[in-house]
Amino acid sequence: MTRTVAPVALLALLAGFGTARAEEGYPTYARVDYVLGCMVSNGQGPDVVRKCSCSIDEIAAHFPYDSYVAMETARSMQDAPGERASLMRDVGWIKDLLNEFRQVQVAADLKCF
Template sequence: MTRSAVFIAALLAGIGPARAEDGYPTTARVDYVLGCMAANGQTQEMMRKCACSIDEIAGHLPYDKYVAVETARVMQDMPGERASVMRGAAWLKDLQEEFRQIQVAADLKCF
């Protein structure tokens, strides 16, 4: 491999989804803000409040836990036997409660 090919490969290896220092990729933040705005209003002010909310959540909940909560929420909404396993898991209820408390605190600060 030539020197320039190694350099290009090294550059390409670093390309991926943009992430803040807290590990939350930009796409996750945008997804949260869009959902928040859909529920609360499509205004510039609401965008700022929703962005503040995800920033607060990201400051208190590691991204891997956020992914687990979001995945569980989607799974619990699905019909069938597989989803019932997710509905009954005690550890998942604890994680969802932790998320709910963080989200309430974020809403109190941002809204």
Template sequence: MFALCLIAAGDARAEDGYPTAARVDYVLGCMAANGQSQEAMRKCSCSVDEIAARFPYDKYVAVETARVMQDAPGERASLVRGAAWIKDLQEEFRQIQVAADLKCF
């Protein structure tokens, strides 16, 4: 029964649509950049909450997918690097992330 609860918890989503796993992934990456402390965890958690309140999850997935694709070698990755709509989406995310960090850090 406990294992079933863990499986169900892994797919949990907040009202804003961000699954728990996406939030944890963001916080872990943020902590890697800002320190592995309790304070950094609180600040990074605040940051992802602010982002989730202003940036829909489907757009977040697109930004993360583009980031991974841009780092990949090859012709397909170059198509992603040159797409204007991706650059616009990344800029929108960056501005929201900066605002969230200013509020939380």
């Protein structure tokens, strides 16, 4: 069942359930990646595709794509094991950036879910 849901989700996004807005600068692959990750956390089906698409649209309305990439990079670096990752966990501006992202993501989820 999982193998058929991902292509269905991708087709739904490309068909217009979660159309990429060029003026926000988020490439389609970034939106699809977010939606697929969101579906892993929230379940599968067309309704979840719409909700997850709404969520990334809300995030895109608040953050330019470059900031989103910076946040994703910082988050993945913080999640990595080892001493280098611990250095990233202690940087104040990164904490602030990730806290702001989490707040926007929660607000988006409240609106969309």
